[in-house]
Amino acid sequence: MSIGTEYLRVVTERFKNIKSLGDRTFEQISEDDIHWQMNEDSNSVAIIVKHLSGNMISRWTDFLDSDGEKPYRNREQEFENDITSKKDMIEISERGWSTLFETLNSLKESDLLKEVYIRGEKHLVIDAIERQVAHYSYHIGQIVYIGKQLKGESWDSLSIPKGKSEHYLQEMLKKHQ
Numbered sequence: 001m002s003i004g005t006e007y008l009r010v011v012t013e014r015f016k017n018i019k020s021l022g023d024r025t026f027e028q029i030s031e032d033d034i035h036w037q038m039n040e041d042s043n044s045v046a047i048i049v050k051h052l053s054g055n056m057i058s059r060w061t062d063f064l065d066s067d068g069e070k071p072y073r074n075r076e077q078e079f080e081n082d083i084t085s086k087k088d089m090i091e092i093s094e095r096g097w098s099t100l101f102e103t104l105n106s107l108k109e110s111d112l113l114k115e116v117y118i119r120g121e122k123h124l125v126i127d128a129i130e131r132q133v134a135h136y137s138y139h140i141g142q143i144v145y146i147g148k149q150l151k152g153e154s155w156d157s158l159s160i161p162k163g164k165s166e167h168y169l170q171e172m173l174k175k176h177q
Contacts, residue, residue: 004109011129012104015136019097022049022140024158025147026093031086033150045146046083048139053096054078059118059132060103064111068118068128100132 025045034046043051054075059068083089112126123131148155160168 002109004112007112007126008104008107008109011133012101014133015097015100015104018133018136018140021158022093022143024156025144026086026090028151028156029086029147033147034083034086034089035081036146036150037081043079043142044081045143046089047079047081048143049089049093050080050083051075051078052136052139053092055132055135056096056100059128060099063103063107063128064114064116064125067120068116069120104129 029045034049035044037044037047054073055078058070058073061070083092107125112124114125115122116125116128117123118128118131144158
């Protein structure tokens with residue numbers, strides 16, 4: 001086992017876990033919920049998804065050979081609330097995640113110390129990956145928070161429910177003995 005190969009395995013799992021939080025939120029929210037905005041300056045779930053997908057397609061397409069900010073990307077348009085349905089939103093989300101996972105699966109340990117560019121700024125591949133882990137976690141956290149606020153008491157927790165920490169700990173300890 002090499003550290004680079006292990007890193008790629010671990011970071012792929014992290015991205016899958018991040019994606020899962022978003023997907024499990026989508027399952028709980030309604031068609032109308034995807035467009036809810038607290039105010040004019042805030043983003044709906046649909047807008048956040050559109051932005052994430054646009055970022056993913058731009059960053060991960062031709063990842064090793066071209067700047068991560070593609071000339072065809074219209075970032076400003078990503079913040080227009082024009083997704084017409086939850087089904088369309090999920091398809092947009094899947095396009096972004098598929099682009100990311102296809103690229104991650106193609107990377108080799110020898111790629112991790114190569115240099116890539118994002119908006120003309122040089123990054124090691126490993127740094128560019130970590131940058132995206134942070135960015136996607138931030139936005140998926142926003143999606144989960146919006147979903148949790150909208151669903152209130154009917155929200156199905158995506159982690160350890162309040163008041164269940166000790167029970168969860170004991171179950172994990174039993175599982176790993």
